[in-house]
Amino acid sequence: MDADTPAVTRRNPYPESLGLTRLGGGVGFGKFAFDPRPHDMNGVGAVHGGVIAGLLDLVCAMGAGAHPDPKQRQFSITLSLNINFVGAARPERLICTGRRIGGGRRNVFVEGRIEHEDGFLVATAQGAFKLMAPGA
Numbered sequence: 022m023d024a025d026t027p028a029v030t031r032r033n034p035y036p037e038s039l040g041l042t043r044l045g046g047g048v049g050f051g052k053f054a055f056d057p058r059p060h061d062m063n064g065v066g067a068v069h070g071g072v073i074a075g076l077l078d079l080v081c082a083m084g085a086g087a088h089p090d091p092k093q094r095q096f097s098i099t100l101s102l103n104i105n106f107v108g109a110a111r112p113e114r115l116i117c118t119g120r121r122i123g124g125g126r127r128n129v130f131v132e133g134r135i136e137h138e139d140g141f142l143v144a145t146a147q148g149a150f151k152l153m154a155p156g157a
Contacts, residue, residue, distance in 0.1 A: 033096075036079060041117075049121030049129075051084040057112050068110035068143075073135060076117050077146040078102055081133040084119025085150040095152045100128065102148035110135070110143040127152055 042054040055076055063069040078099055086095030115135050123130045133146035 036083070039076070039079075041079075044116070046084075046087050046089070048088050049084060051080060051087045051119050053080055053083075053117045055115045055117055055135075057110070057115065062112060065109075066112060068112065068115070070106060073106065073110060073144050074104055076115070076135060077104055077119075077133045077144060078148075080117040080119035080135075081131040081146055081148050082119070082150055084133070085121055085129050085131045086152055087119075087121075095154070097129070097150040097152050100149040100151055102146055105145045107142045107144055111137060111141075114138055115143065124149075 039055060040058075042056075044052040044054055046052055057068045057072070061068050061072045081102065082097045082099060085097040088094045114137070116138060117133070117135045119131055119133045121129050121131050129150055129152060131146075131148050131150055133148070135143040135145075137143065
């Protein structure tokens with residue numbers, strides 16, 4: 022690559038495919054909104070558990086490596102994830118958060134939550150994530 026060739030910026034298309042809206046964040050914290058689509062629903066009209074599980078994995082991983090400075094953000098991979106389904110997710114906006122709660126330089130622990138805007142808890146998660154070096 023020469024000086025005239027722009028650096029490749031890798032993006033993760035999965036969050037974009039979900040239509041997540043970033044609501045806030047900081048070091049080790051991310052908050053997002055998810056608006057369920059018709060194909061995200063199960064047979065009884067609630068958001069499918071697989072969608073909830075995927076959202077928790079994603080927001081926990083994003084929270085694990087979150088940083089306000091884009092150059093300091095770290096990609097992370099899931100080492101383990103435990104999910105607790107607490108209540109049925111209605112087909113309305115869900116607030117999804119991931120927050121780093123401990124760990125070291127490479128392996129961190131994260132808690133995740135999904136709830137409705139009125140505070141109704143849908144699911145929680147706890148996981149371990151491996152942080153990759155910035156730009157890796």
